[in-house]
Amino acid sequence: MSEELRGALIIGQSGGPTSVINASAYGVIRTALDADCITKVYGAHYGIKGVLNDELFVMDEEDREELDKLMYTPSSALGSCRYKMKDPDVDDTDYKRILEIFKKYDVRYFCYNGGNDSMDTCNKISKYMKKVGYECRVMGVPKTIDNDLYGTDHCPGFASSAKYIATSIMEVAHDTVVYDTGMVTIIECMGRHAGWLTAAAALANVSERNCDLIYLPEKVFDMDKFLADVEKCYKEKGNCIVAVSEGIHYEDGSFVSEAKASATDGFGHAQLGGLAAMLANTVKEKLGCKTRGIELSLLQRAGAHVASGTDISESFAAGKAAVEAMLDGETDHMVGFECTRGEAAGYDVTEQSIAGYECHTKLFPLSDVANYEKHVPDEWINEEGNDILGGFIDYAMPLIQGETPMKKKNGLPDFAKLKKVLA
Amino acid sequence: MSEELRGALIIGQSGGPTSVINASAYGVIRTALDADCITKVYGAHYGIKGVLNDELFVMDEEDREELDKLMYTPSSALGSCRYKMKDPDVDDTDYKRILEIFKKYDVRYFCYNGGNDSMDTCNKISKYMKKVGYECRVMGVPKTIDNDLYGTDHCPGFASSAKYIATSIMEVAHDTVVYDTGMVTIIECMGRHAGWLTAAAALANVSERNCDLIYLPEKVFDMDKFLADVEKCYKEKGNCIVAVSEGIHYEDGSFVSEAKASATDGFGHAQLGGLAAMLANTVKEKLGCKTRGIELSLLQRAGAHVASGTDISESFAAGKAAVEAMLDGETDHMVGFECTRGEAAGYDVTEQSIAGYECHTKLFPLSDVANYEKHVPDEWINEEGNDILGGFIDYAMPLIQGETPMKKKNGLPDFAKLKKVLA
Numbered sequence: 051m052s053e054e055l056r057g058a059l060i061i062g063q064s065g066g067p068t069s070v071i072n073a074s075a076y077g078v079i080r081t082a083l084d085a086d087c088i089t090k091v092y093g094a095h096y097g098i099k100g101v102l103n104d105e106l107f108v109m110d111e112e113d114r115e116e117l118d119k120l121m122y123t124p125s126s127a128l129g130s131c132r133y134k135m136k137d138p139d140v141d142d143t144d145y146k147r148i149l150e151i152f153k154k155y156d157v158r159y160f161c162y163n164g165g166n167d168s169m170d171t172c173n174k175i176s177k178y179m180k181k182v183g184y185e186c187r188v189m190g191v192p193k194t195i196d197n198d199l200y201g202t203d204h205c206p207g208f209a210s211s212a213k214y215i216a217t218s219i220m221e222v223a224h225d226t227v228v229y230d231t232g233m234v235t236i237i238e239c240m241g242r243h244a245g246w247l248t249a250a251a252a253l254a255n256v257s258e259r260n261c262d263l264i265y266l267p268e269k270v271f272d273m274d275k276f277l278a279d280v281e282k283c284y285k286e287k288g289n290c291i292v293a294v295s296e297g298i299h300y301e302d303g304s305f306v307s308e309a310k311a312s313a314t315d316g317f318g319h320a321q322l323g324g325l326a327a328m329l330a331n332t333v334k335e336k337l338g339c340k341t342r343g344i345e346l347s348l349l350q351r352a353g354a355h356v357a358s359g360t361d362i363s364e365s366f367a368a369g370k371a372a373v374e375a376m377l378d379g380e381t382d383h384m385v386g387f388e389c390t391r392g393e394a395a396g397y398d399v400t401e402q403s404i405a406g407y408e409c410h411t412k413l414f415p416l417s418d419v420a421n422y423e424k425h426v427p428d429e430w431i432n433e434e435g436n437d438i439l440g441g442f443i444d445y446a447m448p449l450i451q452g453e454t455p456m457k458k459k460n461g462l463p464d465f466a467k468l469k470k471v472l473a
Numbered sequence: 474m475s476e477e478l479r480g481a482l483i484i485g486q487s488g489g490p491t492s493v494i495n496a497s498a499y500g501v502i503r504t505a506l507d508a509d510c511i512t513k514v515y516g517a518h519y520g521i522k523g524v525l526n527d528e529l530f531v532m533d534e535e536d537r538e539e540l541d542k543l544m545y546t547p548s549s550a551l552g553s554c555r556y557k558m559k560d561p562d563v564d565d566t567d568y569k570r571i572l573e574i575f576k577k578y579d580v581r582y583f584c585y586n587g588g589n590d591s592m593d594t595c596n597k598i599s600k601y602m603k604k605v606g607y608e609c610r611v612m613g614v615p616k617t618i619d620n621d622l623y624g625t626d627h628c629p630g631f632a633s634s635a636k637y638i639a640t641s642i643m644e645v646a647h648d649t650v651v652y653d654t655g656m657v658t659i660i661e662c663m664g665r666h667a668g669w670l671t672a673a674a675a676l677a678n679v680s681e682r683n684c685d686l687i688y689l690p691e692k693v694f695d696m697d698k699f700l701a702d703v704e705k706c707y708k709e710k711g712n713c714i715v716a717v718s719e720g721i722h723y724e725d726g727s728f729v730s731e732a733k734a735s736a737t738d739g740f741g742h743a744q745l746g747g748l749a750a751m752l753a754n755t756v757k758e759k760l761g762c763k764t765r766g767i768e769l770s771l772l773q774r775a776g777a778h779v780a781s782g783t784d785i786s787e788s789f790a791a792g793k794a795a796v797e798a799m800l801d802g803e804t805d806h807m808v809g810f811e812c813t814r815g816e817a818a819g820y821d822v823t824e825q826s827i828a829g830y831e832c833h834t835k836l837f838p839l840s841d842v843a844n845y846e847k848h849v850p851d852e853w854i855n856e857e858g859n860d861i862l863g864g865f866i867d868y869a870m871p872l873i874q875g876e877t878p879m880k881k882k883n884g885l886p887d888f889a890k891l892k893k894v895l896a
Binding site: 358399462 | 870
């Protein structure tokens with residue numbers, strides 16, 4: 051334990067929401083409220099913008115019961131932003147303002163809960179405060195359904211979306227096979243550059259084959275090959291379920307979703323209905339079969355009712371560890387996970403292969419984390435680039451275990467309602 | 474108790490699936506398996522087509538444990554069809570074939586599990602068997618997420634989809650308010666002619682206002698009025714969440730989803746992305762704000778993981794009651810529900826208003842049920858035609874209570890896997 055630093059803490063949330071980002075925020079808030087030397091706990095409204103605009107909510111004023119509900123309330127309860135901080139050497143206006151606010155509220159602890167860009171923000175603020183000699187400990191708490199943060203085994207938020215996707219694909223697969231007339235169903239998952247969420251479609255194949263073809267942005271997409279794959283599957287099975295990442299792209303790097311009228315897709319209005327609708331239409335035109343495009347859209351990152359219990363616990367633990375590390379004198383790091391896994395079992399998931407999973411928090415230097423992207427390893431994608439191999443199952447299966455402790459009120463989610471008292 | 478009729482039973486499923494149609498089928502199967510005078514229980518593959526094609530699965534051969542899982546396995550486990558039976562006076566080919574199969578397997582009990590058309594099929598088969606003097610008791614078991622069957626208080630399947638829709642809208646609403654930049658989100662629900670499912674968006678407003686505008690097919694849609702409604706809401710709140718039925722239509726009866734290029738919507742490719750995408754695009758063009766269209770698609774009728782416990786129990790009860798009624802000598806009816814409700818409380822749902830709910834099965838003559846459609850009553854829709862009133866809340870709230878007993882395996886649904894042994 052280093053020397054005690056007395057002062058207030060600010061927690062901000064940034065980037066796209068997840069169904070468990072509030073569990074992380076609550077890990078920070080709860081631990082900070084319980085810490086003697088943390089004099090006040092503030093929540094920044096709309097991330098760093100809330101600091102810049104002097105809009106801070108006093109977490110000490112909230113009812114314990116409502117705060118507890120943050121464990122299963124999706125999205126960013128404090129509000130979020132996508133605000134890119136300038137290089138302080140070029141323009142330090144924002145940094146001066148942040149320092150002013152930190153001084154005004156005697157802020158000595160700053161936690162930022164987000165993805166790549168948020169870790170970059172964290173890093174820049176930390177370095178600036180050091181430079182100007184203002185003592186403030188800074189800690190990043192990761193969240194991103196995209197699971198693309200460097201260093202950490204996985205990111206809080208990924209597993210809950212993965213569980214949503216696998217569950218939904220299992221259900222949709224049951225729906226699409228009911229008639230003897232056949233159908234090709236295209237399911238679009240989020241993840242513009244990294245295919246982790248789309249790969250989660252493979253989890254739907256553990257108990258029985260539900261998803262026939264899976265296309266990640268890690269591989270170059272070829273429309274003719276895709277149509278041939280779908281045709282082959284449809285002819286063999288009479289049905290075909292396909293998962294595609296929103297980020298699939300052609301060899302020249304252009305997104306398939308943005309493709310203009312061409313001989314291949316035949317029209318130029320893909321932006322209207324998104325990728326799934328466009329691919330469904332292309333398959334329909336080429337193969338003449340019944341098709342349906344389903345975009346999982348915001349549902350996949352907001353679906354708290356089917357969040358992973360493991361993800362919720364770990365998200366809370368990450369927030370808690372961030373505050374504990376700062377109390378111990380640490381700064382300028384991101385909390386991540388280091389995991390060990392049970393015996394590899396691939397698609398033949400066993401109790402042993404899941405039970406061997408252990409997860410510990412670990413600190414990663416912010417400068418290592420910011421602005422890198424982690425992709426699905428090549429060895430977890432099949433040669434043809436249309437399926438996911440057992441290595442991914444071993445990796446992801448332990449993460450989606452356990453159910454949410456979500457309380458219901460009148461049969462519907464009982465989400466946290468914060469008072470949001472401004473400082 | 475009428476005289477005992479010994480013989481086999483056939484259960485068939487028809488029309489679009491729901492997340493609880495298998496609970497009804499299981500109500501039939503379980504009760505039939507336990508009945509002494511029912512000698513064999515067959516499941517027809519792909520509904521009435523399975524009878525015509527002599528493709529019957531022997532339910533007696535299935536493992537009890539897997540059959541039990543039908544309680545929470547979505548979609549039609551036996552397969553479904555959309556097969557319209559001809560008028561037997563015009564063409565009795567199918568009826569002769571059905572009689573032949575009934576005789577072959579000594580079928581004396583026939584249960585059909587479906588919507589409007591299925592009740593019509595039931596009715597025709599029943600009348601034909603009577604005409605030719607073949608003793609066979611026929612009973613319809615309703616299912617339809619559309620909730621549009623005549624006579625019964627509500628239809629098995631509706632409540633689970635309603636719960637899915639309300640839960641998803643609450644979650645999506647949390648997601649869309651995180652930024653200070655604002656967004657208009659259009660959520661498209663199923664129900665081509667009846668607006669019951671879209672009205673369920675109002676259930677998301679009980680704890681706090683999550684869905685701002687709701688448009689049902691019961692009212693004529695006016696694009697200019699719609700855009701004005703959205704603009705007003707967006708300007709007041711900074712965000713706007715809209716639920717629309719896939720069946721909204723203009724004064725001339727044409728579906729909004731099928732509208733071609735016009736001054737109002739500005740393009741002619743609505744079929745690509747569906748109604749939600751088209752409306753989102755129209756709003757974007759007119760108001761210049763960020764928009765998103767979300768089509769709940771098959772997810773809303775397959776979402777067994779968030780099915781209503783009440784719906785599951787009632788669906789099973791309907792199937793059970795069908796067999797019990799036939800054993801009692803009844804025929805040519807559909808099992809429906811007669812309900813009493815607690816004190817009206819509208820949007821201020823109280824424990825009392827829910828606790829007073831009671832539901833009993835009741836027989837309705839098939840000829841009364843077939844080919845009618847029940848719509849959302851006018852007095853439950855507001856004057857402006859863009860919101861749902863408290864009467865609907867009193868009606869629907871008790872139906873979505875309780876959670877599914879779904880068992881999970883490795884964190885994912887453990888759906889029934891039937892052996893499907895052909896007779």
